[in-house]
Amino acid sequence: MEHKELVHRFAALTTAHLADACIRARVPVRCAPAMLRAVEAGSRVAGRVLPARHAGSVDVFLEAYELADPGDVLVVDNGGRTDEACVGDLAVLEAREAGVAGVVIWGLHRDTADIRAIGLPVFSTGALPTGPQRLDPRAADALESAVVGDWTVDRADLVLGDDDGVLFVPAARADELFGLAETIRDTEREQAEQIRSGVSLRSQVGFDRYLARRQEEPSLTFREHLRTVGGAIEE
Numbered sequence: 001m002e003h004k005e006l007v008h009r010f011a012a013l014t015t016a017h018l019a020d021a022c023i024r025a026r027v028p029v030r031c032a033p034a035m036l037r038a039v040e041a042g043s044r045v046a047g048r049v050l051p052a053r054h055a056g057s058v059d060v061f062l063e064a065y066e067l068a069d070p071g072d073v074l075v076v077d078n079g080g081r082t083d084e085a086c087v088g089d090l091a092v093l094e095a096r097e098a099g100v101a102g103v104v105i106w107g108l109h110r111d112t113a114d115i116r117a118i119g120l121p122v123f124s125t126g127a128l129p130t131g132p133q134r135l136d137p138r139a140a141d142a143l144e145s146a147v148v149g150d151w152t153v154d155r156a157d158l159v160l161g162d163d164d165g166v167l168f169v170p171a172a173r174a175d176e177l178f179g180l181a182e183t184i185r186d187t188e189r190e191q192a193e194q195i196r197s198g199v200s201l202r203s204q205v206g207f208d209r210y211l212a213r214r215q216e217e218p219s220l221t222f223r224e225h226l227r228t229v230g231g232a233i234e235e
Contacts, residue, residue: 001174003071010046015167021180032166033149035125045102045121045161047073049153051146054078054086056135065098073159077146078107085128089114096120106148123161
């Protein structure tokens with residue numbers, strides 16, 4: 001999927017829609033840890049992963065920018081450290097000038113006010129005044145992949161972020177997943193409109209029938225029932 005199409009389609013979706021689409025498509029749901037949030041509420045980001053493993057020096061980010069295509073998102077692996085901020089305003093400003101669409105940090109940032117003023121979407125686990133006070137040997141594959149929480153991501157992945165958090169999906173399955181997410185979104189919108197019109201969600205999904213069936217089939221799950229009636233409250 002081209003970056004322009006990715007941004008256009010994600011603008012009408014949420015990471016929650018796409019996480020549900022992953023479940024439906026039996027694709028691993030790769031969410032960043034819940035503490036990884038947008039520096040500026042309401043920020044959204046979508047693009048191909050541009051990985052960088054931080055070892056104490058900003059040069060790894062500058063080198064990553066040399067490899068970036070317009071719309072890529074810098075994904076910084078700082079091991080989730082809480083003793084240093086690894087990205088500041090200059091790294092973010094340079095990212096913007098390099099055509100990078102945003103920055104996602106498995107670690108901390110600093111220069112919060114300046115980052116907000118720059119306007120580039122930045123997601124991190126929090127802020128701390130001090131930068132790195134170390135310089136470790138840089139891994140040979142520092143620009144090939146990044147670890148975020150439980151997940152290792154690379155250039156074959158897309159990163160998507162909004163107020164619910166950050167999600168990684170395989171770029172090769174983007175069309176499929178976005179199509180499913182759009183179907184889920186439309187179903188949920190229709191269900192919401194019916195609730196506002198006085199038709200309860202329980203009525204829409206035939207909850208009484210589900211309870212009756214469960215008496216006869218104790219192993220029946222609500223999710224299985226939903227798939228027979230086209231509901232989308234959960235996947």
